[in-house]
Amino acid sequence: MITPLLARIRNIGIISHIDAGKTTVSERILYYTGEIHKMGEVHDGEAVMDWMPQEQERGITITATANSCTWRDCRINLIDTPGHIDFTIEVERSMRVLDGGIAIVSAVEGVQPQTESVWRQADRYRVPRICFVNKMDRIGADFAAVLSSIESRLKVRVVPVQLPVGSEAGFIGVIDLLAEELVLFSEADRGMTVERLPISLEYEKEAAAARNLVVEAAADFDDRVLADYLAGVKISAERLIPALRQGTVSCSICPVYCGSALRNKGVQPLLDGVVDFLPSPLDLPPVTARPPGGGETVAVPCDPASPLVALAFKVLAEEGRRLTYLRIYAGKLSSGAAVFNGSSKVLERADRLFHMHAHKREQIGEATAGDIVAVTGMKHTLTGDTICAPSHPLVLEGLTVPEPVVSVAVEAKGAEDRERLPEALETLQWEDPTFRVHEDRETGETILTGMGELHLEIVTDRLKREYGIGVKIGPPRVMCRETLRRPVTRRELFAQEVNGRLQKGEVLLSIRPLPRGEGIRIIGPLGESSPLPLEMQTALEESLRSACASGGRTGYPYADLEVEVVEVPFEPGITTEMGIRAAAHRGFARAAEEGAPIVLEPVMALEIITPAEYAGRVLGQIQQKRGRVEGLAVWSENQIISAQVPLVEMFGYMTELRSATRGGGSFTMQFDHFQEASAEVRKGSGLV
Template sequence: MPSDSSAIRNIGIISHIDAGKTTVSERILFYSGETYKMGEVHDGLAVMDWMPQEQERGITITASATTCRWGDYRLNLIDTPGHIDFTIEVERSVRVLDGAIAIFSAVEGVQPQSELVWRQAERNRVPRVCFINKMDRAGADYRQTLAQIVGRLKARPVLIQLPVGEEASFSGVVDLLTEEMVTFDEHDLGKSVIRGKVPEAMIPEIEEVRLKVTEAAADFDDEVMAAFLDGKKVPAEVLRRALRRGTLAGEIFPVLLGTALRNKGVQPLLDAVCFYLPSPLDIPPIPGHHPSGGGEERLSCDPNGPLAALAFKVMSEEGRRLTYLRIYSGTLKGGASLLNPARGAYEKVRHLFHMHSHRREEIQQAEAGDIVAVTGFQAALTGDTLCDPAKPLVLEGVTVPESVVSLAVEAKGGEDRERLDTVLQYFQWEDPTFKVHEDKETGQTILTGMGELHLEIVIDRLRREYGVQVKTGRPRVVYREALRRPVERREYFQREGEKRPEIAELLIRLTPLPRGSGIRVAVPPPAPPVSRELLAALEQSALEACQSSCRTGYPLTDLEVRIVEVPLEPGTPFPSEATFRAAARRGVVMAAREGAPMLLEPIMSLELELPVESLGKVLGTLQQKRGRVEGLDKRGEVEVVRATVPLAEMFGYMTDLRSATKGRGSYTMEFQRFEEAPPQVQEQFGL
């Protein structure tokens, strides 16, 4: 039996919307004995989709964590959303996962959101096994899906199963490593797995494909290579060991087949998770930085090491926080006092839980490698590090994607007004992509999120969970400002001090950067009387100034802000930090106004699926919306159009698409980049 940490698998399920993530999760819980009845997404009864909004819409909105056992192994499983508006749930999940199951539909293949979540996993170096689902559906073609994994994802899939039967006659799989046929008893919902001899007619194909598996495994094991070159058959266990090495290295991806809805193929998938995906002990030591600037330290998965954990998700339950942690080092116990270096705060663990979706199982302690939830924290947010106060350390945080749609809201009554700000603060704890600010001109509260559905869910939760009624405006695009030319400005700022006027002087240089660079702030090295703390305050104030914009109310981006000098006249009183902060904020804004500001608009990547006869009409509607077609593909009876289009043109587009395709068209889109808005849009904003 494996040791405790080596028997843990921290895994997530990632895919495009409607590829079957939650259905696979429900089967995993059922076959592992965690639940005694399968919940179905289409019935609104899935355990992992517990929010009313998820049950009504049949989609996953929030990542749900659960714990179950499979043989000697304990799986910490996170079911992630597939809709682009909730991509932060995938981002923060893959940040703390050791491995993932990537699910693809055998009919639709590699879809746009499949590519996005694959890139997220790639960026976080998460090993994956692939599951081609819906093998029983008409038009299922696993070979096409494999080709798309190679072509679109630039990955190397290794097929370790073959299907028995096609489409409606799909009845099981052939395990290419053991050369057995695997079927699933329909009388007990597929719980009984039956292994037997392979059909005679399939033997030549099995031998041919098994040879390809051996060839892939040979790249990672000398014993397999020698046997492959000698033409010998390699035992299943030796092949498995070699494939595991390649999977952990992120160079190959084992592929399994099945149909979760028809209860076929999930148990071999669970075996593959245990065989091929890493335990916490297989993960390289992770870097941590000392908050005081004392260098880097690498932490291995050691229960006896210094405690370090990452808060990757916060949930609000009537104003109380439930914080999800991935423990990377040390042992965490109930009642422990921890340091949050990012907030400069101490947090106390009141209770410690393993989660089963929204149900809790209280535990007394958790060790390195585990994923748990705690109550009692007051300040921690997504991406914060919690550590031993005696050994402060900061781990790498979570990448937060751009929020591109905003909505004005107004409380309906006095009681609603009193509660609105408080409840919106709860939502901001939970979701780093959800932002709230007040429009200084109108006094309205502006909500900003990832898309129309994201904000629609927020409004629905305000009403249902907290009884707050609001009136809403129309969704609006969130633009950005950028500069056309570099500019340098010497800023003098005077304010009344406690005893005498204070004057702070700064030399500030703004330099435009390439698209997608974001904001960079550079400060000179500290030299008396300018301290490191004052320079950090100037850096923070410059960032705040970029967020407040210079002309249109939208944040600045793609800009380097350099504090070139902090000149001080000998013998003059040293201004306060507050005076320097004000000088930095004003200096950045005034300099930006001199740098020929322009407006950037969000451009979305769009993929449409539509009947062939509607293609001409749909291409016409795209042209009217300033869309650029980048590719056309045929997928069975469906035409697939890939295009880019400004977000400003996409509000209400589903109505246009349904009209053009007689209700048979659908689309998915994701944020791609910001680019300069056309002159007519610039003029609307006075630029």
């Protein structure tokens, strides 16, 4: 593939709630751009982007999948992301490296909970977006209601650049408000032929009013457009597009398209929107990085002539070898090149480079700034690591990794399975940062921890299919946290002879509880002002973080604590790194025992959709589960109930909900916060 100019690259992701149609839209994009010659359907298990057996069987996307295609001389690097909350890390790492996004919203359900979650993830990384209101052919489709839902729930200014023509079964096409044309899609060739006609008289008035709103939005970003608008001058699409693009790239507005991907209507104009409104790598501010040892932040411009800087945002195991996905921010990367991992400070080699087409590879010789590629040969690189030129080591900002909240005990079925299980679990851990494995200190069981029951179900299914390992799975458990009720200060001295050498270290720690959701914060005399050598400072911080992660009496990790290193006496030639580590770890553990430890349980945010006649029963269920109702809303003939419920109460809830609503109810949930656990949970954890 010929490398296009940077201005002709679009790195985009498709994001939304589960079942809004992301993969179907992706499939149409690949078909209409000529990347594939047969459209596969999700419900048939034949979609190109859903290549894992687990995805094909369940009809859902589990892993973010990359592909490349070309539209209007632009290369589009496309990532289709999952919509299920259990696989939110796939969205997180995609948003970290993408330049733009397409948010898919169902014309029937409107903005759903996971759409809000992925929208917030995109907000965190300042990713410009356009929206596509899908399923306009479905019963109950309401374009105006969806626009209102997007504005109210996503807190964004929408600019509809299309209007639907017809609705539900009568949906036949769209009105292009920029070009002022009626756009129809041929059913004879699956929408490949696009016909543009004058707007019919019955839609002229509505289209003129809607276009006026588009011009008003464009005038906010272009003074000349504003002047002509005030003077009543007709403004062409060619003048409106750059102004709207400016507003989109700055995340000030969100252009909205509509259609029905399953019925092959509306996808080509959406592709035009990707080219017209979403940014190239040159349109965004430079990313920032620091030297590996700390120091001043430096800007990294998107320049192929600069030293290499790239972020590893995904790592996969393929046939026993690592495949590392990179977003290249600066410089060039060639096959066989030696590179430096600025995060782990080791040299790596990029054996071969590929452009990915789902799970198929297209080998290339070189990749440049702005590109997204996969690399083989990197043995030590993990998700979030920075790859750079050995002569210019840098570290980019990593990823925000959500904390897993559900655990199960796992046991190998046979002796051969038992031998191979640890290696397979290690591989799955470096593939997925939200998947954790540890051994229960009391029972000796191997505990798998993930984002939810489906996440862990997929993991165990992969153990069987990909690694041939049979396992027995215990019932799901809630992964709680531990924190302190009161502040405590403790001085700890460690002095012990190990292998004939005195290991000595001393620390004075002050530990204070923080408000919920603050995490772990370590402060103190670290950095250039500290008397400790840099390697001992690193050892001290690592030891404290390890102590927080290993937990206290319950074995649950600590949360919401500020650990202040008040003093670290240093005696040259006497204070040792091992002594510092031991003093910090033991000092933290003993201080925590004195701080009145308490257990925190995870609380989930629920959105329940139920027929209005059964809403009373559902509200009763929530109360029985120690839940708190946050809001009620009406959508069509259904009621939407927002609530917060402890996770321990939610196992098996789908069966209860279906029974209460005669099969008409559904729900989604995601982690919201930790709160002090109930007496029953505290008793089960051994901390009353």
